[in-house]
Amino acid sequence: MGQRKTIEIDYGAVDTDRMRLNMGPQHPSTHGVLRLEVELEGEIVTEVVPHIGYLHRCFEKTCEFMTYPQVIPYVDRLDYISSMNNEWPFVMGVEKLLGIQIPEKIEYIRVILAELNRIANHQIAVATFGMDSGAFTPFLYLFRDREMILDLFEKCSGGRLLYNYFWVGGLQHDIPPTFKEDCLAIIKKVRETNAEVNNLLIKNKIFIERITNIGILPADVAINFGCSGPVLRGSGVPYDLRKDEPYSIYDRFDFNVIVGEGAMGTLGDCWDRNIVRVNEMEESCKIIEQAIAQMPDEAVDVRALVPKRVKTPKGEIYCKTENPKGELGFYIVSDGSTQPYRMRTRATSFINLSVLPEISKGYMISDLIMILGSIDIVLGEVDR
């Protein structure tokens, strides 16, 4: 065989300089119009500064001009991948201000739809995360199944992406007659595809090598930055509002809080955050199955308690739910009129994004894409 040769490079006399690189706002892997100002030492990232505001739509200010029912479509457009989940905390907050106790069946419908939307959100998150790493096929599989969920939402509300379905005191329309069968068919399909995607992508050696041991987020840093959702649970913190502070009827279901375990590498790396999302789909399936079994059969007028004119008493309320991306909360200040005096949003993606500069230092620039993908942000919610 030939001789083994190595190259020795003496950098002694060379001046090295750090390069500042702009990534975005038009970039296929920034998941929207995010601009990252990256400082590079060779290929190593030394500093990341996210620049936001390219999709600022002044949600909070617009709400002050709108009546409460008019706000719901704007809430949809915050985290536009999981609109059903967005509507829920706002509607629940206004209901608490008004003192409306909604019927049990509507609570079950809301739980089922929110969990279905959680599955749809995680499907997009896993699909785009795979696509960022160069795996295109799982994207097609997961989007095929997401269409089934969107079809059911369309049967319910008439919209494919933005629904305006949860109304203050009820729902926009009654559920279709085939609701239960459709849900069970979706769950069956989701489980089949998850098994397929597990073989194709999640347990693929190339994929594991690519994403383990990068973007390590320790539990204390995650808590200090106020992270929530899969980003926090990926670091091994079992914090889930559905379990810790059960809102609606979540105390009636038996499900597990998925946490990262550092199974393939270090605790809190990109792999852990991704596997939390994958396994949460299965937990959502379990909740939906139980909810369908428990749901009362008698017909309920879903608009019976919807007020003709929503006029809240004077006061303020903070209402939060567990969104697919983490804790989403609305702080509503009411001055006794039909319009909110002030609306404040605890935007999950914005807070989760703030941890990016902390966890991406010292990795390669190609790893930065994977770290950003593993945080799973939506720019509509970051900029609001």
Add this chain to the structure above:
Amino acid sequence: MGLLDRLDNPYEIDGFFLGTVEDLLNWGRSKSDWYLSFGLACCAIEFMAINASHFDLMRFGSIPRATPRQADFIIISGTVTLKMADRIKKLYEQMSEPKYVMSMGSCSNSGGPYWEHGYHVLKGVDRIIPVDVYVPGCPPRPEAFFEGMIKLQNLINNQAIFRKRSSMSAEELAQLEERNQKQKEYMERAAIEYENYQETLKTGGMQNPDYNGKYTINLPKIRMIDHE
């Protein structure tokens, strides 16, 4: 007008057809539109669904391109804020001719839900770049998008590429002459600039003003070590 219509021509015999070169070129252009993979807001998620397996945009011959230089058309899919408007204009200018613009959704058509209170939202992307096809909806259904796509293909199919001078009016001829003259001047100027650039290369290349001679460039010493 299109090539496929010509196939119904009475002169068509065993795979021969009578048509113009213009039809052939337009047929090729309209059936291989490459778009800039660029998403703005909610409509971008719907556009991802259009790309994926259920709706499959690629059957229209459209492939995503990550750089505007290779794209034939750009889809403005979402709310255009004033901060983003400059960038969109720049992206459009970077695209090579012939280029087309598709405005997808209410926001880029007219401002959509943000037209009244969005002090920072551009009320319609057609204020900065020319739009060829508007697709309404918030967000538009994939079927609506496909209708827009067919409209764009028809628009390309009906475009004139060659026109005879004898069929032009005196006014049109004057415009053509003026455009040719401008083109000629531009080419002459570019040739002079190219010559100047070649000369600077001979004298050690252009100096980067950022450095101002602060740094000296030393190449690393590379040594090959042979092992036994």
